[in-house]
Amino acid sequence: MELYPHLMASLQVGAVTLRNRIVMGAMHTRLETLDRPHERVAAFYRTRAQGEVGLILTCGHSPNREGIFEPNAPLFCDHSQIKEHRSITEAVHAAGGLIALQLLHAGRYARHPLCVGPSSDRARINPVVPRELTTEEVWQTIEDFAKATELAREAGYDGVEIMGSEGYLINQFTAILTNHRTDEFGGSGVARMRFPLEILRAIRRRIGDEFMVIYRISAVDLVDGGMSGPEVAELARNVEAAGADMLNTGIGWHESAVPTIAASVPRSAWLYAIENVKAAVTCPVIASNRINTPDGAERLLATGSADLVSMARPLLADPDFAKKSRLGRPGEINTCIACNQACLDRIFTDRSATCLVNPRAGREIEFVPSPIARRKKLAVIGGGPAGMAFAINASERGHYVSLFESAASLGGQLNLARAVPGKSEFNEMLRYFRTRLATLGVDVRLGADVKPSDFRGGGFDEIVVATGVRPRIPDIEGADHPKVLSYIDVLGGSSSVGNSVAIIGAGGVGFDVAEFLVGNEQESVDPETFFQAWGVDSSLASGGGLIPAQRKSPLRQVYMFQRKDEPLGKRLGKSTGWILKSRLRRANVEMISGVTYQRVDDAGLHYTRDGQLRVLAVDNVIFCTGQECERDLYERFKAEGIEVRVIGGADFAGELDALRAIEQATRLAIAV
Structure with a gap:
């Protein structure tokens, strides 16, 4: 049937x-x-x-x-x-x-x-x-x-x-x-x-x-x-x-x-x-x-x-x-x-289109893999977007691939992204990766405690490190205070969050955390909730199909801070940033720019703005201050004289840039 x-x-x-x-x-x-x-x-x-x-x-x-x-x-x-x-x-x-x-x-x-x-x-x-x-x-x-x-x-x-x-x-x-x-x-x-x-x-x-x-x-x-x-x-x-x-x-x-x-x-x-x-x-x-x-x-x-x-x-x-x-x-x-x-x-920024999950799109004449001379044994360490994309593309070409991931499940920081309201589609991305790896017969080893010594002796022809990123911790007094959390603590669900929150850092991760905390999850999955929030007249009686929007109370009071003296969210995606900013404004999120951070203590967040020292009493302060390459394992391989390649966040730590990571991994897999 x-x-x-x-x-x-x-x-x-x-x-x-x-x-x-x-x-x-x-x-x-x-x-x-x-x-x-x-x-x-x-x-x-x-x-x-x-x-x-x-x-x-x-x-x-x-x-x-x-x-x-x-x-x-x-x-x-x-x-x-x-x-x-x-x-x-x-x-x-x-x-x-x-x-x-x-x-x-x-x-x-x-x-x-x-x-x-x-x-x-x-x-x-x-x-x-x-x-x-x-x-x-x-x-x-x-x-x-x-x-x-x-x-x-x-x-x-x-x-x-x-x-x-x-x-x-x-x-x-x-x-x-x-x-x-x-x-x-x-x-x-x-x-x-x-x-x-x-x-x-x-x-x-x-x-x-x-x-x-x-x-x-x-x-x-x-x-x-x-x-x-x-x-x-x-x-x-x-x-x-x-x-x-x-x-x-x-x-x-x-x-x-x-x-x-x-x-x-x-x-x-x-x-x-x-x-x-x-x-x-x-x-x-x-x-x-x-x-x-x-x-x-x-x-x-x-x-x-x-x-x-x-x-x-x-x-x-x-x-x-x-x-x-x-x-x-x-x-x-x-x-x-x-x-x-x-x-x-x-x-919208005068470039040609492609696709985050399929970097071959629009580049069909560029992504033409040449036949492999012989099937190699390849090891990729890290089961995030870059590691999985490399494993899939290399396996499709005919190589034997083993994928090592230290966690109990694949996905890396995709598991954080899919927790954000409006990003539940990342579940589909992870499902595709898992299914494709299984279909191709990639040797996936979860909970793997990888050491460079394990790879001595020529068991693999090539080794690729895709260990991702770790949160950057800013140099602020009180960064180790109990009020302080990282975005991983919040999106990963390992820490409870209070009713009033200050988010330090207003890049894409900071906006994602704000979305997560104000509780907009139903708006992205339930049409009626979406219509009410955006003022859509599903009866079609009105000209243009619009009616006044209805506001709901957010789960928390959220404050967002950034050092740069410019509007928050200026560098968000051209076609989606305005949506995110609109949703947060409706949730009464306060966006504060041009600040200098002083310290975090029992009283809350101390900061300076316009030359005035201020204190914001909040239950938690969440650091969304960027990422650093997780290169410890890569450096250990180098120290032991083992040649490896590095891709994804371990190569360049951007705003959790899955687009760059997947494209880089795909290009490398086609070239091997």
Whole structure:
């Protein structure tokens, strides 16, 4: 019996048959800005097609120069570009896949001087003020979408997706917030819907009915002045009537103050908005956002909430997601943990996307392991992210690997991370590592008291040390006071914590500890709690789907301190830091910068700020003051003349940087 019958069912859409119900959602990658761009993009999509995904949606390509997101962003408006696109479609088709080109006009989100919009209001997240499109230019843009669709067909794509969501140009036309026009494309709800409908009609006039056309609709805008649920349903019905073969659902605008895809958002939280679209139409509907396991996807499809599921980042994490699901091996799926560190955070800082749990993503032409000359016996000491990643990748290449871990379980500091509210997805990461190690037959030795003398005599060809980090203890008087705890004491559960707490250090670890202490755990796993905290109207009655947020009392009073005289959290992840800061502000966490620490004693924390000595009476003071490389064992190996390599935190102690550790370990394993 098939484990996922609904997820693995085929589906006929227009002239094409999807082999399953898994869609790789469109995402920005910036691969086109690197060297050998067409080769990189082709390899990226070919790898996902080989993994048996039902349909691939490309990153957004603008139909004209005004609509590109930024200089050098993808543009498809000329016949001269067809050849480069054929290299992509042919690569996907040769691997047995289907691929559709997403057409995206950025509108007022465009970061260049040609930026345009339905009106001249500047977006909150963009310093560029848009120029209002004339009526003639609106009609020309409609024709540009139709022409780009025709070009996509000539280039061998199996369809197009029209991006009408996430606050881009089409979405800007449908919302009162951004459409203040007085011509035939503004004013009433019917007039505001006209732009997307005319695009679909123009496309059908140009290419007929056989070519697949998907429309990505904003199921809920999550901005004041956005569309209500009934308006979204009406738009969905009209979009279907105008020629869309499928509707894909988008959630929220990029400028929304509500998170939509981070790990702090509960899985399948947006089902209520997707079901509103599904109930309005007869064509297939694709569900999206925070769907990252085959079990969750199967449940969603089995209940009839949608007909397909869109997964973007999960296909970064594991391009073989669909294949492993078909084979009934869900435990071997390298699950997306929604951390955004290597994908969105890199995109928002002008870099190309990859994946924390899968550093090969986007680098398929770089991570090509050469055949091994002989199978080596390798020892890796340390069972954290770096050690496990090295063991897995080296074993996959055919080497014999023994993994030594001093603790009773694998994971290292992953076991601390997964205790933090909003980071429960790290459980999936650890599950994948454990399952993969067992499947590959890696010799895992827990509770191992490793000594360099154990490795004399040539038992191993190479030894890799991945012993991680230890907390840095600051030079503060009273650092050994009973009130003082380290982040390991707190997140590891070995110490109880009082009702009032001072956290020294406001990097990522300090913010994680604050989250842990104020008690936000339900918000990341229970949709109703999440909706209340962020002011989401799951009834869809309000415009934009927003209502006033409800605050709950935090478990503790938390104070955060840092020496630097700058806002706390300035260096947190670009796409997730604002979420974390918002949650802590709601929990009344006080954030204090520009301090000099004096001492800790029975009275509490003594510190100086603005030249004044102050005392904060707290039950505990928690040190989150960085990490140091745990290199004692490495130094002992060197002292005894035994050659070893060092990776991960033992090599460089950053902010518990699993991204760097896993990539470094993977590269070394491929090179051995």
